[in-house]
Amino acid sequence: MAFAHSPFDSEVQNGRVEGKGKYTFPDGHVYIGDFKDGQFHGEGTIHFTSGGKYEARWAAGLAVAGTYTFKDGLKYEMDGWDYCTESDRRFYSERVNGFRPGEPQLSNDPAGPPTIPVGTYDVGDGFYDPKDGVVHAYEGGDSVRVPEEQEKEWIVT
Incomplete structure (x- = not known):
């Protein structure tokens, strides 16, 4: 059973997420793995929108041990x-x-490297355009996110 209009796609017992399931974060990252009492618990992987992933053993919502693998296969x-x-x-x-x-x-x-418009900055998850203060996707130029002022300053200096 999945919650209606929920970021969860998981089994539910006693009103809590239990067993195997999937959780989609607001930023698009996705956790796939074990849940217990509504928390990440057991084996599970967070798949980042950048292509990297964090495979971990979880206990009551906290990562106990894990490995981060970059998009290209390099393990940290x-x-x-x-x-x-x-x-x-x-x-x-x-x-x-x-x-x-x-x-x-x-x-x-x-x-x-991706081709980005002249006057913009490559920031890893897209390109930053100082004209509108937004990070855009490499392909299509759709808005990805709005960086905080401190990050904007860091990008352009």
């Missing part, structure tokens, strides 16, 4: 992190696939 490691260091500036795709002959790779995406 708290200890011994050796990606993008002073001694090795290669992109992850170059570490996995080697260097391609020809033009240099300018982003971690072997297809190249």
Whole structure:
């Protein structure tokens, strides 16, 4: 059973989300996994709209242990992190696939960085246009979000 007009798509027992299910956050990120007494509990993964994911073991809504994996497959490691260091500036795709002959790779995406309009700033989840103060999607230019003033200042400096 799912709640009517709810971000949950899950089993419900005694008015609480229980068992396997799905929760969609207001920003579009999605948790798929176990619930107990209305909270993330057990094994579950948050899938981020950017393409990354956080796979974790949850207890009463808190992540007890987990692993973040970036969109390109790179797993984040708290200890011994050796990606993008002073001694090795290669992109992850170059570490996995080697260097391609020809033009240099300018982003971690072997297809190249997204094309953004002149006068805007690439912020990772879209491009920021200082004219309207909004982050837009790379494809289509739809509004993605409005950054807070502190982030706007950081983007343009």
